[in-house]
Amino acid sequence: MRPSTFLPLGLAALTSGTPLSLARRSLFPPTSTAKGFVLVANVTDLSRDLTPSIQHFKLVGVHVGAGLETAVLTPDAGRVLYENGTDVEGYGIAADSSLSTAAAPAGFIYPYGMQIIPIPLGVEEDEDPGDADDADYVDHVGIDVGTAQRGVGIRDPPPASTPSTQAYGPDAGTFCVCFEAKPAYGRPQYPVRFARVQTVDGVAYQQIPDGCAPIRLLAQCAALEQVPAGAIYGHDFARTVRCYDNVAAVSWS
Ligand SMILES: *[C@@H]1O[C@H](CO)[C@@H](O)[C@H](O)[C@H]1NC(C)=O
Numbered sequence: 001m002r003p004s005t006f007l008p009l010g011l012a013a014l015t016s017g018t019p020l021s022l023a024r025r026s027l028f029p030p031t032s033t034a035k036g037f038v039l040v041a042n043v044t045d046l047s048r049d050l051t052p053s054i055q056h057f058k059l060v061g062v063h064v065g066a067g068l069e070t071a072v073l074t075p076d077a078g079r080v081l082y083e084n085g086t087d088v089e090g091y092g093i094a095a096d097s098s099l100s101t102a103a104a105p106a107g108f109i110y111p112y113g114m115q116i117i118p119i120p121l122g123v124e125e126d127e128d129p130g131d132a133d134d135a136d137y138v139d140h141v142g143i144d145v146g147t148a149q150r151g152v153g154i155r156d157p158p159p160a161s162t163p164s165t166q167a168y169g170p171d172a173g174t175f176c177v178c179f180e181a182k183p184a185y186g187r188p189q190y191p192v193r194f195a196r197v198q199t200v201d202g203v204a205y206q207q208i209p210d211g212c213a214p215i216r217l218l219a220q221c222a223a224l225e226q227v228p229a230g231a232i233y234g235h236d237f238a239r240t241v242r243c244y245d246n247v248a249a250v251s252w253s
C-alpha cells in the first residue's frame with residue numbers, strides 16, 4: 001500500500017467552519033455508564049469508508065501468535081473490554097482471557113490488554129515493498145497477554161476535553177482500519193491501526209495510508225464478563241465509563 005498525501009492538521013482545523021455550538025449539540029447524544037464496553041467503529045467522513053462499508057463494525061482480537069491478537073473489525077459481536085487501572089498508575093484498556101479453564105490450567109489464565117506499538121515487520125506487512133511504508137505512519141493495535149498499555153483509554157464526555165465517549169491512543173492520533181488485500185494467518189482482514197501525529201519542521205502531520213479509513217472507536221455499553229475460574233486476575237480495577245447504549249441507533253444531528 002502506498003501512503004496517501006500528507007494532511008496538515010492545522011489546515012484541516014482552519015477550514016472547518018462549523019459553528020461550535022451547533023457541532024457540540026450534535027456530538028452529545030445521550031450516554032449511559034458501565035464497566036464493560038465494546039468498541040464500535042464510526043467512520044466520521046463517510047466518503048472515506050471502505051467498500052463494502054465497515055461503519056459500525058466492532059473491535060475483536062484475532063489470534064496471531066501465542067498470547068498475541070491483532071485488533072480487527074468484524075460485523076459480528078465485539079470483544080468485551082474494560083478500562084483498567086488507577087489514577088496513580090494510569091489506565092489502559094483490558095480484556096478477559098480468551099482462554100477458558102477448559103483450555104488452560106488454573107494459574108495460567110492471564111488478562112489481556114490493548115497495546116499500540118510499531119507494526120511488527122515481516123509479520124503483518126506483506127512482501128509488496130511499497131507496503132512497508134505504512135509502518136512509518138501507523139502503529140499496530142494488539143490485544144496481548146499482560147498489562148494493558150497505560151495512556152490508552154476511553155475519553156470522558158463533556159464537560160471534560162472531548163465531546164464523545166471514544167477510545168484514545170498514546171498521542172492525539174486517530175484510529176483507522178485498513179483493507180488487507182491478501183489476508184492470511186498473522187495478517188487478518190480489517191486490521192485496526194493508529195495513525196500517530198508526527199511533527200515535521202514544527203508542523204503536525206498525520207498520514208492515513210491508502211486503503212485505510214479513519215475511524216473513531218466509540219464505546220458501547222456491555223456487561224462485563226465473569227472472570228474465568230482459576231484466573232490470576234480480577235476486575236477490581238475496572239473503571240466505570242460513559243458509553244452509548246447502541247451506537248448504530250444514535251442520531252447525530
Ligand atoms: C459518527 O458518524 C456519523 C456519520 O459519519 C457522523 O455524523 C457523526 O458525527 C459521528 N459521531 C462521532 C462521535 O464521531
Ligand SMILES: *[C@@H]1O[C@H](CO)[C@@H](O)[C@H](O)[C@H]1NC(C)=O
Nearest residue numbers: 084085089094111147148237
Ligand atoms: C489493572 O490495573 C491494576 C492496577 O493498576 C494493575 O495492577 C493490573 O496489572 C492491570 N491489569 C491489566 C490487564 O492491565
